[in-house]
Amino acid sequence: MTRPPVHTVHVFTDGPGGGNPAPIVLDASDMTAAEMQRVAQQHGHESGFVVPSDDDDVDFRLRFWMPSQEVSMCGHVTVGTVWLMHRLGLLRSRDLRIGTASGVVRARVSGDGEVEIAQPAGALERLDSSLAAEVVAALGLTAEDLAGLPIRNASTSRTKTLIPLASPDVLDALVPDPRRVAAVCALAESTGLYPWVVRDRGARLFEARQFPRSSGYPEDAATGVAAAALAYGSLADRLVDGLVNGPADAATAATDAPIRVQQGRAMGRPSEIRIRWREPRGVWLGGAVRA
Structure with missing residues (x-):
């Protein structure tokens, strides 16, 4: 055949x-x-x-x-x-x-x-302190490397663990052990760790990296469902406007400017995912494609 x-x-x-x-x-x-x-x-x-x-x-x-x-x-x-x-x-x-x-x-x-x-509309769940500490340790981080915002599980289609970091330098330096990532994702009931930083709050620009639980490769160059989850995490942290009182308020978004999530730069595969709120619930997810 x-x-x-x-x-x-x-x-x-x-x-x-x-x-x-x-x-x-x-x-x-x-x-x-x-x-x-x-x-x-x-x-x-x-x-x-x-x-x-x-x-x-x-x-x-x-x-x-x-x-x-x-x-x-x-x-x-x-x-x-x-x-x-x-x-x-x-x-x-x-x-x-x-x-x-x-x-x-x-x-x-x-x-x-x-x-x-x-x-669809995102679901958020803050990790308890002991589990959050396990996530931080799996990435080889210390408390000083964090942004002081909650570590959360977030999901639109698949659950990702969002880890807000203090600086792009901390994000760039990550070299986690895939076995530890898989183990802590199993504990957190997550399909991947998604550490992220704010690049330009006014421009709604973020940068992130995705370390999957068990994909057969250690890192993803661009992860649409994780970026969509990050949009809801950044909303809960009051880093972006629109939907400030929850997904049902999509019509109150102050601007149509997309949330932009850059990814893949540490791998030499620069990527950008664009997310826009949609009514009545959820987001639109898109970006450039080439053959």
């Missing part, structure tokens, strides 16, 4: 060599789960697979595989898949509903071809 082609696009790019690579199979209807995982292992990145759906309420269905396991949702792979299908003329509409294991995801393609996907 001829294997279906794998297309690789780079999502959330912000400069040469930037973005998170996304291997994508546009017709995975005859692929087994083991074959999908093998593609992710061979490419070494989280990968997406377009499969048929019996649900008339969705345009198509996506499955997501890391080298180590299947996951319910991946933001950058979803953005990359829609961008690729639009570029190849495979979409019947610019407004889409995509079936995933975490539910139906809305996507839209703008007039200039930029893709945004919807994420």
